[in-house]
Amino acid sequence: MKVVWIALLGFSCMFASQSEASVEACDKGDMQACYETGVSLMAQEKQDAGVEYLRKACKFGVEKACDTLGDTYLSNKHYQAAKPYLEVSCAKGIRSACEGLGTMYRDGLEIRQDDVKARMYYEQACEVGSKDSCINVALLYRGGFGVEKNREKEKLYYQKACKLSSEAGCKSYTQMDNEDRGIKEPGLLEKFKSLFN
Numbered sequence: 286m287k288v289v290w291i292a293l294l295g296f297s298c299m300f301a302s303q304s305e306a307s308v309e310a311c312d313k314g315d316m317q318a319c320y321e322t323g324v325s326l327m328a329q330e331k332q333d334a335g336v337e338y339l340r341k342a343c344k345f346g347v348e349k350a351c352d353t354l355g356d357t358y359l360s361n362k363h364y365q366a367a368k369p370y371l372e373v374s375c376a377k378g379i380r381s382a383c384e385g386l387g388t389m390y391r392d393g394l395e396i397r398q399d400d401v402k403a404r405m406y407y408e409q410a411c412e413v414g415s416k417d418s419c420i421n422v423a424l425l426y427r428g429g430f431g432v433e434k435n436r437e438k439e440k441l442y443y444q445k446a447c448k449l450s451s452e453a454g455c456k457s458y459t460q461m462d463n464e465d466r467g468i469k470e471p472g473l474l475e476k477f478k479s480l481f482n
Contacts, residue, residue: 371383440465
């Protein structure tokens with residue numbers, strides 16, 4: 286037990302000295318150190334202090350700090366604060382930022398609800414690998430939210446979601462494709478009868 290306690294004490298001292306070194310480096314203008322300090326403080330649940338270091342790093346060009354700020358504000362439901370950081374991150378192809386903006390516009394979270402912008406951001410997220418965003422675009426085309434209803438585009442986005450391993454996307458795509466080919470999916474009675482044939 287003493288060995289564990291001594292190891293933990295040593296680790297705590299080492300962590301504290303690394304944190305102090307990062308703070309000192311940040312104060313001397315090392316913006317990467319500001320980012321690392323911010324992340325470290327956030328991990329220690331000292332969010333307000335962490336955000337200040339991240340803002341400083343972001344302001345002076347550390348892109349990861351901007352991305353982290355956007356995600357932090359979004360997860361804490363501070364949508365107006367998140368928006369400018371998410372816009373910058375989405376423009377760089379950060380999937381979660383584009384998804385977040387799509388949801389903010391779709392649901393009108395502290396901004397005017399706008400299905401056209403929601404679709405735009407969801408399309409961007411879909412293009413960089415978000416299967417959920419691909420499904421959201423398909424649903425917008427299905428319902429005609431911010432666009433004219435378009436079955437072909439709906440099907441296309443379900444197919445994209447399927448290619449990204451979305452079970453729901455594959456199911457919807459297959460169902461639409463079968464309908465287009467005139468293939469009737471068997472109902473429950475037909476499935477039951479086939480068990481005895």
